Amino acid sequence: MQVFQEINPLKAFLHQKKREGKRVGFVPTMGALHQGHISLINASTEHNDITVCSIYVNPTQFNNPADLKKYPRTLAADKAMLQDAGCQVLFLPDNAVMYPVETKLQLNFGRLEKTMEGKHRPGHFNGVGLVVSKLLHIVEPDVAYFGQKDLQQYLIIRQMVQELFFPTALVCCPIVREPDGLAMSSRNVRLSKAARKKATILYQCLSEAKTLFIEGRASVAQIKKYVGQKLTNQTDLMLEYFEIVDAHNLLPITKTYKTDQVAFCIAAEVGGIRLIDNLFLNEAIHI
Numbered sequence: 381m382q383v384f385q386e387i388n389p390l391k392a393f394l395h396q397k398k399r400e401g402k403r404v405g406f407v408p409t410m411g412a413l414h415q416g417h418i419s420l421i422n423a424s425t426e427h428n429d430i431t432v433c434s435i436y437v438n439p440t441q442f443n444n445p446a447d448l449k450k451y452p453r454t455l456a457a458d459k460a461m462l463q464d465a466g467c468q469v470l471f472l473p474d475n476a477v478m479y480p481v482e483t484k485l486q487l488n489f490g491r492l493e494k495t496m497e498g499k500h501r502p503g504h505f506n507g508v509g510l511v512v513s514k515l516l517h518i519v520e521p522d523v524a525y526f527g528q529k530d531l532q533q534y535l536i537i538r539q540m541v542q543e544l545f546f547p548t549a550l551v552c553c554p555i556v557r558e559p560d561g562l563a564m565s566s567r568n569v570r571l572s573k574a575a576r577k578k579a580t581i582l583y584q585c586l587s588e589a590k591t592l593f594i595e596g597r598a599s600v601a602q603i604k605k606y607v608g609q610k611l612t613n614q615t616d617l618m619l620e621y622f623e624i625v626d627a628h629n630l631l632p633i634t635k636t637y638k639t640d641q642v643a644f645c646i647a648a649e650v651g652g653i654r655l656i657d658n659l660f661l662n663e664a665i666h667i
């Protein structure tokens with residue numbers, strides 16, 4: 381695996397590969413890799429000649445400086461995992477490379493960022509949009525891979541790529557779960573033993589909400605109330621939101637009706653660690 385820390389040598393390398401007719405897949409990450417990331421690398425290596433992964437903990441997307449400081453950094457293990465997965469290129473920029481001048485640009489994703497993560501993490505998607513557009517300009521991939529766990533992030537990036545004519549196709553890959561249902565996340569390693577056990581309740585809630593929705597006996601309001609009540613009075617757990625939305629545009633779903641489009645989305649702090657998860661009514665939909 382070739383490692384690049386600077387933009388120009390990486391670009392020169394990739395331009396040469398492009399001239400040779402190679403197709404480039406890209407997986408942007410913030411490191412602390414787990415099998416969820418590796419599923420993205422696998423999707424890329426399967427469909428492309430060259431897979432590029434970036435590891436960069438992007439400061440502009442953290443609205444909480446303590447969260448940025450505590451974000452897990454496991455570079456040696458990450459490199460070994462990428463190597464084993466057949467990733468050919470690792471881009472490892474630092475802040476001076478990614479933000480050589482103070483960014484004044486402000487991205488506004490309109491309605492899409494006014495809900496869920498956008499509402500609870502002001503400025504977060506501005507930072508995501510900035511860094512992803514920089515990375516897409518640097519790597520110029522044919523395809524970029526993102527995880528469904530960050531559903532809202534994916535939709536926002538999709539909007540940006542469409543509106544700004546980025547010549548990159550996007551693929552959203554399914555969530556990878558631990559055997560007990562917990563969605564894989566870089567933050568999971570920070571959970572205490574007790575919090576790790578408790579965290580499975582998020583997936584339980586999503587699954588129960590989905591069953592209730594399919595059965596059609598409870599209204600959307602009742603399902604939301606049920607999940608809210610189940611998660612209140614839990615020690616060391618603070619629910620931020622539970623939403624039932626259209627998976628394509630995050631508009632709230634107000635009625636239980638037969639549609640493929642529904643996504644159940646949740647965010648909560650468990651033992652002080654913020655976790656998010658979501659579940660599609662129909663796992664087979666493509667977004």
Ligand code: PAF
Nearest residue numbers: 408409410438508511530
């Ligand atoms: O999903 C992530 O890991 C990050 O938000 C991303 C897309 C790499 C941008 O920093």
